[in-house]
């Protein structure tokens with residue numbers, strides 16, 4: 001009878017471990033950042049809401065990157081994926097700012113769904129202009145929230161969070177809004193509408 005080829009106990013991983021929660025959501029640790037506990041708590045709360053909305057915006061971009069169709073499929077497919085990638089960078093930046101302040105970043109998508117203010121899209125496929133409008137509205141929710149949060153965290157002295165919201169969240173969001181909005185201008189593709197009738201030349 002051959003010996004089972006099992007490595008000794010000291011080489012085995014400890015599997016199926018379950019630990020207690022060591023920091024509750026909504027609390028902050030004492031990090032010596034020159035910011036009050038109140039300031040850090042407030043910033044984490046505002047950042048987590050924007051983090052959740054940004055995670056939803058990222059997934060909306062991916063959904064529409066996959067589902068978009070029609071004559072502008074290729075350019076929109078590429079543009080929406082580019083914007084998704086930029087939003088994903090923001091997700092990481094926002095989450096790590098929460099951690100930097102001693103807080104707990106929202107990480108689970110089911111938690112994200114509970115916190116976000118961005119409306120849920122249908123599970124099926126909308127028409128492309130409705131997809132783009134939905135993205136514009138999601139952007140505006142985040143931009144309005146970020147403008148308000150940026151001003152309030154600055155009053156608490158949290159310059160780092162203010163800078164992140166203005167330089168990253170707001171500037172990226174504004175630029176992406178522009179690129180999307182231009183696709184919703186009903187402009188002639190081939191023949192200029194010089195007399196306002198768009199009728200074929202006689």
Ligand SMILES: [Fe+2]
Pocket residue numbers: 065081
């Ligand atoms: Fe893709």
